[in-house]
Amino acid sequence: MDTSSAAAPPTPAPAPDASPVAVFRNVSIAFDGPPVLEDISFSVAPRETRILLGPAGVGKSVLLKLINGLLRPDKGSILLFGEEISHMPEEQIFSLRARTGMVFQEGALFDSLTIRDNVAYQLIQEGAGDEEIDARVREALRFVDLEETFGMYPSSLSGGMKRRVAIARALIHQPELILYDSPTGGLDPVTSYNIIELIAKERDVYRVPSLLVTHRLQDAFALCTHRFDPELGRMAPLPEGQCDPHTTFLMLEEGRLIFDGTLHGLLHSDNAFVREFLE
Amino acid sequence: MAINSIDRTAKQIVLTVQDYSLLAWNAFLNLFRPPIYWPEFLIQSDVIGFGSLSIVVLSGFFTGCVLALQSAATLAQFGATAVTGRFVSMSMIRELGPVLTGIMVSGRNASSIASELGSMVVTEQIDAMRALGVDPIRKLVTPRIFACISMLFFLTILADAFGILGGATVTVFLNHQNGTQYFSMAWEYLRFPDILQGLVKPLFFGYIVASIGCFYGLRTTGGTQGVGRSTISAVVNSSVLIIFVDFLISQIMVFFFR
Numbered sequence: 001m002d003t004s005s006a007a008a009p010p011t012p013a014p015a016p017d018a019s020p021v022a023v024f025r026n027v028s029i030a031f032d033g034p035p036v037l038e039d040i041s042f043s044v045a046p047r048e049t050r051i052l053l054g055p056a057g058v059g060k061s062v063l064l065k066l067i068n069g070l071l072r073p074d075k076g077s078i079l080l081f082g083e084e085i086s087h088m089p090e091e092q093i094f095s096l097r098a099r100t101g102m103v104f105q106e107g108a109l110f111d112s113l114t115i116r117d118n119v120a121y122q123l124i125q126e127g128a129g130d131e132e133i134d135a136r137v138r139e140a141l142r143f144v145d146l147e148e149t150f151g152m153y154p155s156s157l158s159g160g161m162k163r164r165v166a167i168a169r170a171l172i173h174q175p176e177l178i179l180y181d182s183p184t185g186g187l188d189p190v191t192s193y194n195i196i197e198l199i200a201k202e203r204d205v206y207r208v209p210s211l212l213v214t215h216r217l218q219d220a221f222a223l224c225t226h227r228f229d230p231e232l233g234r235m236a237p238l239p240e241g242q243c244d245p246h247t248t249f250l251m252l253e254e255g256r257l258i259f260d261g262t263l264h265g266l267l268h269s270d271n272a273f274v275r276e277f278l279e
Numbered sequence: 280m281a282i283n284s285i286d287r288t289a290k291q292i293v294l295t296v297q298d299y300s301l302l303a304w305n306a307f308l309n310l311f312r313p314p315i316y317w318p319e320f321l322i323q324s325d326v327i328g329f330g331s332l333s334i335v336v337l338s339g340f341f342t343g344c345v346l347a348l349q350s351a352a353t354l355a356q357f358g359a360t361a362v363t364g365r366f367v368s369m370s371m372i373r374e375l376g377p378v379l380t381g382i383m384v385s386g387r388n389a390s391s392i393a394s395e396l397g398s399m400v401v402t403e404q405i406d407a408m409r410a411l412g413v414d415p416i417r418k419l420v421t422p423r424i425f426a427c428i429s430m431l432f433f434l435t436i437l438a439d440a441f442g443i444l445g446g447a448t449v450t451v452f453l454n455h456q457n458g459t460q461y462f463s464m465a466w467e468y469l470r471f472p473d474i475l476q477g478l479v480k481p482l483f484f485g486y487i488v489a490s491i492g493c494f495y496g497l498r499t500t501g502g503t504q505g506v507g508r509s510t511i512s513a514v515v516n517s518s519v520l521i522i523f524v525d526f527l528i529s530q531i532m533v534f535f536f537r
Contacts, residue, residue: 070406090414098412108407122411169411179410 018046019082021177021209022067027076029062036062038255040076044177044211047246049203051220052213053259053277054252060213061105063252064179067211068100069093081176098122101170101178101208105185107162109154109169115141116150119169140168144198160191167198171206178202178210184219196222197235203246204228217278223247224263251277298498302416303490309421319422327388327423327489328430332437334383339438342375343367343445351454360456364464367446368439372469372477376439378525381484384431385517389492392423393513396496397506405497415497424489431485432478439477472536480528484521491517 020043027040036059044050054060065071066078069085077086080096088096109118117124119140120133128136141147144164154162163183170178180199184192196219202208204227214220222235224247229236238244243263251259251266253273259266266274309315350366396419399405408415443465451458495513499505 065406068410070409094409094412094414097410100410102407102410104403104407104410106402108403110404110407111402121408121413125411125413 020045020079021081022211023077023079024063024066025077025079027066027073027078029066029071029073029075035074035255037066037073037252040257042250042257042260044209046209047207048209049199049223049244049247050209050211050250051223051247052211052250052252053217053220054215055277056215058252059255060215060252061181064102064181064211064213067177067179068097068102098173099176101173101175103163103166103170103178103180103183105182106159107154107166109162109165111154113153114150115146115152115154115157115165118154118165119172121169122173136172137168140172141165143171143201144168158191160187160194163187163191163195164198167195167202171202174206175208178208180210180212180214182213182215184214184216192216192219193222197228199223200226200235201228203244205230220249221263224249299490299494302420302494302497303486305416306420306424306490306493307486309417310425314417315425316418316422319418320425323423323426324430326391327384327426328434331384331387331430331434334387335380335434335438336441338379338383339371339376339441340445340448342379342438343371343442343447344449346370346375346442347446347449348453351450351456360454361460362464363446363450363454363456364443364461365468368443368465368469369473371439371442371446373473374525374529376442377435377477377480377484378521380431380435380438380481381488381521381525382518384427384434384485385488385491385521386514388427389488389513389517390510392489392492393496393499393509394506396493397499397509400497400499401502401506420490420493420497423493424486427489428482428485431481431488435477435481472532476528476532476536479532480525483524483528487520487524488517491520 022044024040024042028035028038030036040063042050052060052063062071066073067080069078069080069088069090073086077084079085081099083096085093085096109115110121113121116134116137119137120128123133123136138147138150141150144167146161146164146168149157149161149165154165157165167183183199184195187195199210199212200223203210203223212220212223224243226235226237227244228234248262249259249266250257251274258271259269259274261269267278269275346367347363351360351363354360354363354366396405399408399419405415405419408418443462446465447458447461450456450461492513495509495516499509501508
């Protein structure tokens with residue numbers, strides 16, 4: 001695992017010629033009122049985990065839904081896997097969405113389907129065989145340590161278990177980009193830590209780029225200062241002063257992107273809002 | 280200020296009609312474009328068709344009873360009680376069968392469709408479906424419309440049959456008239472345009488019930504309260520639209536088959 005010092009600006013993770021999986025260029029969006037997001041520009045590189053910070057109601061979830069075309073911007077352009085999706089017809093965007101995984105705030109599991117059918121939703125739509133589905137669902141559930149929930153319904157799971165099943169559903173199709181919408185929101189500290197551990201496991205085992213929305217600093221910092229140790233089977237802290245070079249930060253304030261950089265940059269930012277948020 | 284308000288309301292209405300037209304048109308086109316979700320269609324046919332069977336049969340039967348009871352009293356003044364069967368069958372097949380069935384199915388299914396889809400919207404299940412690469416219009420709306428059209432067609436035939444049977448029950452047991460005469464009059468004066476009119480209407484009504492239910496369900500906002508509002512809007516608007524479209528179809532049929 002590559003690490004870099006938090007005391008010095010870390011080197012960027014991806015190779016210089018690697019094209020980003022998602023790009024925002026001067027994106028703005030409004031809903032019957034002042035802009036929710038204004039002039040947002042950033043990109044997500046291969047292998048990169050970007051953590052989007054900001055207080056509640058600042059437009060973080062809206063930004064996440066713009067990436068895979070669930071919402072369309074009023075201005076600017078969005079590139080997903082190199083394709084401009086801002087004005088792409090809905091039918092064409094489905095194939096691109098299928099290449100991303102998304103974990104919603106409350107899990108958004110289909111309550112009329114079993115956990116097996118929820119996790120296998122994409123595979124079922126593609127007409128995969130029952131044996132293949134069962135094997136892949138069990139593997140995905142094993143990844144989130146919930147194999148025993150295979151035949152259960154979402155209503156019989158706790159909030160934390162639903163989020164873990166949602167992570168399994170997002171991972172089963174081997175996505176090329178994963179979007180997490182406040183995966184630890186409303187959960188107790190122990191369950192939150194388990195979810196962050198899963199995200200670190202996904203980052204360090206599968207090395208899939210991701211964008212994680214959160215307003216919980218402790219989760220963001222834990223993800224940046226820990227790595228998943230496959231031998232121990234749990235998250236372990238990086239040596240003192242080091243952080244994961246593939247994990248970087250974005251921060252929103254009233255619809256504007258006010259920070260885009262590393263943990264070192266975030267901790268030493270002069271921006272008054274960033275300082276206030278960190279304190 | 281008042282002009283601004285009128286302007287906003289007018290734009291809102293135009294936008295709603297535009298959104299509904301787009302959804303209804305896309306859902307209609309999906310009937311002829313693969314993939315068609317046949318298992319969903321069968322499940323919805325069971326929910327809408329078999330689930331509405333009892334209310335449609337009962338409402339049809341008692342409507343026939345009331346028709347026979349009321350018409351016999353009036354017809355007796357002209358010494359024409361013998362045509363009660365003709366009156367009941369004509370009324371049921373041309374108007375009351377399709378309209379009553381449409382409204383009963385609307386009350387039961389437009390509301391359930393709107394609340395089901397509305398709940399899926401507020402819990403982000405629709406967004407999750409889209410994020411997983413599945414078109415919710417194709418997966419949820421089209422099978423419901425297809426099922427509602429086909430089931431309402433058969434439910435209307437059943438309502439007509441039970442309405443005529445209800446009329447016969449009143450005619451024979453309460454009015455003490457001849458049952459054979461009732462059925463003979465009910466059958467003898469039926470013409471092809473009457474049956475055509477009665478069978479064309481449920482096709483339109485089924486489309487209205489399902490598309491309005493889906494439309495209001497999918498545009499739900501504002502949490503559980505919003506789900507309640509969507510359910511009310513779906514039932515009210517589909518019921519009014521059914522009666523309005525009934526008037527239009529009747530007008531067209533009268534024009535072509537007078």
